[in-house]
Amino acid sequence: MNKKLLKYWKNCLLDAEWSNSMFYKEPRVTLAFEDRMPESIPEEDIELLFPDGREDGKKCKVRIAPCVLLPEYENGKPIGKMFPEYPFFITATLGPDxxxxxxxxxxxxVPMFVRKFLSPNAKDDRTLASLDEVDSLLSAFKTDVATEEEYWKACEALFRKATGMTFAEMNYPDQPEMVITKAPVTGMAQNILRLYDKLLDCKEDLPLLECLTRCECEPSLPLPARREIYANKRHLAQMSSDFPLSVSQRETLAMYTHPRGSRIFAVNGPPGTGKTTFLQTVIANRLVHSVLTDREPELIVASSVNN
Structure with missing residues (x-):
């Protein structure tokens, strides 16, 4: 099994989970920089962060950007981005008061570095540290702190080890600041990330996953002949006769049931083109095949990314 590819997929999901792309679109509060976690947010600023209001007595997660990357200039012209960027975030709980x-x-x-600032990265992005170094530091980061002061100091110590700078040094020289926004909704990918971890630790052979991660092209099958499409002997059933299969669905089914077909079969298309109807036909086909061959029905698992 290609564990390098699995780790790459996991890291891509982590990057998406911790992307700061929404940071610039969210309402934000700017506070004067302090060398510690701010004690509170003024009531008028809370209303700015939560324009729709908060449930009474409910705590909320916010994230704090304690440092800022300022635009760089050369010969009077900006190099790269022309606006400030925030490379590091600390999560805090906003109490009802x-x-x-x-x-x-x-x-x-656990604090968060924005991935684009860690090498290897795009040549136009600024680099603060290496991904391997940050991963090592985050793995050793202790979360069993008792106070906000300890927490803040631990986050800054990690940042300094990775970048060689303090929060104040990576900030506006005259009027350093920190920015606070609502924390993005995260955790939606946690179950998938845990699955990746289990697969990476697994010592058993996983034939289907091996097939998926094999960096080789499967031999292309020719489009079935017209007779194979319309008189497909392996087309045993379908879910309903209300919606007969279209030409493209029949072609796809003929490819799917081909004896030399791959163990992994991907179908894509715009909404409303019959992917679900095709899938129903595949399920009906497998159930009838089990009956005709006097075998136990196969275990069929269905999953969706949007419902």
Whole structure:
């Protein structure tokens, strides 16, 4: 099994989970920089962060950008981005009274570097540290802190080890600041990330996954002849006769049932082109095949990314 590819897929998912692309679109509060976590957010600023209001008594997660990458100039012209960028975030809990507290979940206490600033990265992006170095530091980061002060110092110590700079040094020289926004909704990918971890630790052979991660092209099958499409002996059933299969669906089924077909079969198309109807036909086909061959029905698992 190609574990390098699995790790790459996991890291891509992590990057998407922790992307800061929405940061610039969210309402934000700018506070004067302090060498510690701010104690609270003024009530009028909370209303700015949560224009639709907050549930009474409910705590919310926010994230703090304690440093800023300023635009760089050469010969009077900007190099790269012309606006400030925020490369590092610390999560905090916003209490009902506006106080900023230590996150209750230890996993939320792990600070976050924005991936684009870690090498290897695009040549136009600025580099603060290497991904391997940051991964090593984050793996050793201790979340069992007792106070907000300890938490802040631990986050800055990690940042300094990775970049060689403090929060104040990577900031506006005259009026350093920190920016606070609502924390993005994360955790949606946690089950998939845990699955990746299990697969990476697995010592058993996983034939289907081996087939998926094999970096080789499967031999292309020719488009079936007209007779194979319309008189497909391996087309045993379909879910309903209300919607007969279209030409493209019949062609796809003929490819799927071909004896030399791959163990992994991908079908894509715009909404409304019959992918679900095709899938129903595949399921009906497999069930009838089990009956005709006097075998136990196969275990069929269905999954969706959007419902």
């Amino acid at each position: 506006g106080s900023l507290q230590l996150p209750e979940n230890p996993m939320d206490r």
